Amino acid sequence: MPDRVLSIAGYEIDLGPALYLISSSRIAMVGLQVPEGLKRAAPLIARTVSDLTGSRVIISGDPCFGACDLDLDLLTSVDLLLHVGHSELCAAYTDKVVYIEARMSQPVADAVQRSIPLLTSPRVGLCTTVQHAQFVPDALMILAEAGIQAEAALPGARGKYRGQVLGCNYQAARDLDVDEYLFIGSGLFHPLGMAISTGKRVVCADPTTGQACEVRPEALIRRRFGAIANAMDSRRIAVLVSKKPGQQRQELADFMMEIGTAAGREMIMVRIDNIEPDRLINLGIDAAVSTACPRVALDDSARYPIPILTPPEFEILLGRKEDYEFDEIV
Numbered sequence: 001m002p003d004r005v006l007s008i009a010g011y012e013i014d015l016g017p018a019l020y021l022i023s024s025s026r027i028a029m030v031g032l033q034v035p036e037g038l039k040r041a042a043p044l045i046a047r048t049v050s051d052l053t054g055s056r057v058i059i060s061g062d063p064c065f066g067a068c069d070l071d072l073d074l075l076t077s078v079d080l081l082l083h084v085g086h087s088e089l090c091a092a093y094t095d096k097v098v099y100i101e102a103r104m105s106q107p108v109a110d111a112v113q114r115s116i117p118l119l120t121s122p123r124v125g126l127c128t129t130v131q132h133a134q135f136v137p138d139a140l141m142i143l144a145e146a147g148i149q150a151e152a153a154l155p156g157a158r159g160k161y162r163g164q165v166l167g168c169n170y171q172a173a174r175d176l177d178v179d180e181y182l183f184i185g186s187g188l189f190h191p192l193g194m195a196i197s198t199g200k201r202v203v204c205a206d207p208t209t210g211q212a213c214e215v216r217p218e219a220l221i222r223r224r225f226g227a228i229a230n231a232m233d234s235r236r237i238a239v240l241v242s243k244k245p246g247q248q249r250q251e252l253a254d255f256m257m258e259i260g261t262a263a264g265r266e267m268i269m270v271r272i273d274n275i276e277p278d279r280l281i282n283l284g285i286d287a288a289v290s291t292a293c294p295r296v297a298l299d300d301s302a303r304y305p306i307p308i309l310t311p312p313e314f315e316i317l318l319g320r321k322e323d324y325e326f327d328e329i330v
């Protein structure tokens with residue numbers, strides 16, 4: 001019999017509760033959505049669900065970037081959608097969507113130990129992503145043994161666990177009255193977002209390498225002011241509104257249209273699912289303001305031949321703001 005807890009590429013994926021729900025509710029048709037980093041595991045997950053419940057499984061072939069990114073089209077064709085890799089978001093769909101988290105099994109102790117000499121204050125906020133959320137108590141204990149009174153905040157608006165941050169929301173960091181932060185996780189996007197959002201020092205402990213380092217947001221901010229300068233003379237500007245349920249910010253898009261028009265720019269609104277360079281170029285625009293995931297502008301801008309700004313960056317361009325602000329979805 002296939003195992004209900006799958007170990008895939010360093011992640012543990014517990015299918016047990018979803019399998020129980022599918023069997024006990026006699027669900028016939030199941031949709032399966034898996035993020036890009038785990039996509040190769042989709043056939044194994046689908047087969048496990050099918051073998052253990054007798055349900056038919058349809059895998060979403062479209063890209064999936066986060067908990068915000070439900071395949072709403074597939075959702076109309078199935079009785080239940082399994083969304084793997086992220087914690088719950090998109091409350092409007094919870095009766096038909098089951099989020100199955102992917103937890104990294106790699107312990108965080110080595111990386112946290114290495115971060116201790118880099119921390120300069122005994123008042124430290126601890127943050128992480130859902131993949132390492134189970135290790136927050138261990139990390140707090142290691143820091144306490146080193147004399148550091150670290151805290152992890154209650155989950156923020158888009159999180160589910162203590163200390164959990166998302167690329168688009170750092171409330172769990174901002175809610176703490178601390179001097180600096182320790183972020184546990186891989187990649188620089190989250191710790192850079194935390195540093196900009198809080199204006200405080202962030203040390204990053206990466207469990208996959210066992211290393212720790214301080215992150216410096218200055219270079220990213222300089223690049224973003226460069227993008228704002230490049231967009232300064234743009235005549236026709238598109239405001240992008242995402243079709244993804246957890247990225248849709250229509251009111252904010254309306255506001256961007258309003259302030260851009262008032263400033264004499266030719267503004268167009270574009271509703272779009274996956275934002276790709278070709279789709280924008282064919283619109284004949286000089287720049288775009290993305291109200292979708294902040295990573296589109298901040299992480300992917302090198303892919304685009306035109307400047308892509310976040311909403312706060314557009315406000316800087318129009319002279320409505322001076323200081324740089326990280327674009328967060330609340």
Ligand code: SF4
Binds near residue numbers: 246
């Ligand atoms: S909006 Fe972006 S950062 Fe936020 S959950 Fe979605 S993919 Fe992740």
